[in-house]
Amino acid sequence: QKEVEQDPGPLSVPEGAIVSLNCTYSNSAFQYFMWYRQYSRKGPELLMYTYSSGNKEDGRFTAQVDKSSKYISLFIRDSQPSDSATYLCAMEKDYKLSFGAGTTVTVRA
Amino acid sequence: GAGVSQSPRYKVAKRGQDVALRCDPISGHVSLFWYQQALGQGPEFLTYFQNEAQLDKSGLPSDRFFAERPEGSVSTLKIQRTQQEDSAVYLCASSPRTGSEQFFGPGTRLTVL
Numbered sequence: 056q057k058e059v060e061q062d063p064g065p066l067s068v069p070e071g072a073i074v075s076l077n078c079t080y081s082n083s084a085f086q087y088f089m090w091y092r093q094y095s096r097k098g099p100e101l102l103m104y105t106y107s108s109g110n111k112e113d114g115r116f117t118a119q120v121d122k123s124s125k126y127i128s129l130f131i132r133d134s135q136p137s138d139s140a141t142y143l144c145a146m147e148k149d150y151k152l153s154f155g156a157g158t159t160v161t162v163r164a
Numbered sequence: 165g166a167g168v169s170q171s172p173r174y175k176v177a178k179r180g181q182d183v184a185l186r187c188d189p190i191s192g193h194v195s196l197f198w199y200q201q202a203l204g205q206g207p208e209f210l211t212y213f214q215n216e217a218q219l220d221k222s223g224l225p226s227d228r229f230f231a232e233r234p235e236g237s238v239s240t241l242k243i244q245r246t247q248q249e250d251s252a253v254y255l256c257a258s259s260p261r262t263g264s265e266q267f268f269g270p271g272t273r274l275t276v277l
Contacts, residue, residue, distance in 0.1 A: 061206075089265070098168070098255055098268035099207065143206050150195065150262050151220070154206025 058082045061144055061155025069163050074131040078144035078155045081125065085146035085153070088120050090129045093141045093157065102142075103129065134162045166190070168269035170256050176275045177246045185241045185272045189258030196239050197266060198231055199255040207255050213239060214262065225250075246276045 061078045068074055076090070087106045091099035103118035105111045111118045119128040127146075131138055139162050144155040169188040177183050189196050195214055199207035200223075210229070212220040215236040224231070228247075233239040243250055253273050257266040 059206075087263075091268075096270075096273075098257075098270045100268070101265050104265050145206070147263075150197075150212060151209050152197075152199075152207070152266065153209070156204065156206050 056081065059144065059146055059153050059155045062158055063156065064158035065161065066158060067161045067163060068134055070134060070136060072134050072162075074129075074134050074138070074160055074162070076129040076131075076142050076144070076158050076160075078127050079125055080127075080146055080153075082146070082148065082153075083122075083125065084148050086149075087147040088118070088127050089145040089147070089152075090116075090118055090127075091143040091145055091154075093143060095140075099143055099145075131160075134160075136162050136164045138162050168256055168258055168267055170254075170269040170272050172272060173270060174273050174275075176277065178277055179248060180245050182242065182244045183246055183274065185243075185254050185274070187239045187241070187256030187258075187269060189237065189239070189256070190260075190267060191237075193258035193260050193267075194236075195259045195262055195266075196233055197257040197259075198239070198241050199257065200225075201253040201255055201271070203252075210241070210254075243274075246274075248276050250274060251276045 090103045117130040141157040198210040201207040209223040213233045228244045253271040
């Protein structure tokens, strides 16, 4: 069993919808929690970086961490076609990142 | 400023050939990481450098994989006697210090025929 499990998708939503992405993890030693966006044939780009339970908001993006349930989520409000990409959750312990497999999101205009 | 750059962006190798993949981290970044991303999967950790010291190589799949960062900036990942299962995207990331966010390069897509 992998340390980080991510809802596989793919997801297809109409423009303006809320996108909800989820990951669970098994290693309680993870210290930092991240969401990366990866466009086709590009490297991952950091969207959100958190270390404590609770919500963190940045523009249209909200990251949620629940350490007691070992569960993290990313919400994208007012989704745009430019949000179409693969979203990767990642968790860090002692500098090493462990990634989920990614969820591919398509936002239809 | 410039981000992390990697070269070549694409590499095709015949099985058994040796390849060398280059990473230019962001200037001044102390930490450098290599990851391997198979098709449809998330990146998997390969190795970690702090300056020129390779502090962790636990993710390297076999002794055919070798990484170096001799002057604490540019790094090279070398794969000897490539096999088909080595086909993947190899990502390099750097960070200003241990425990801070990692910035990724565009990756090198390696195809072994």
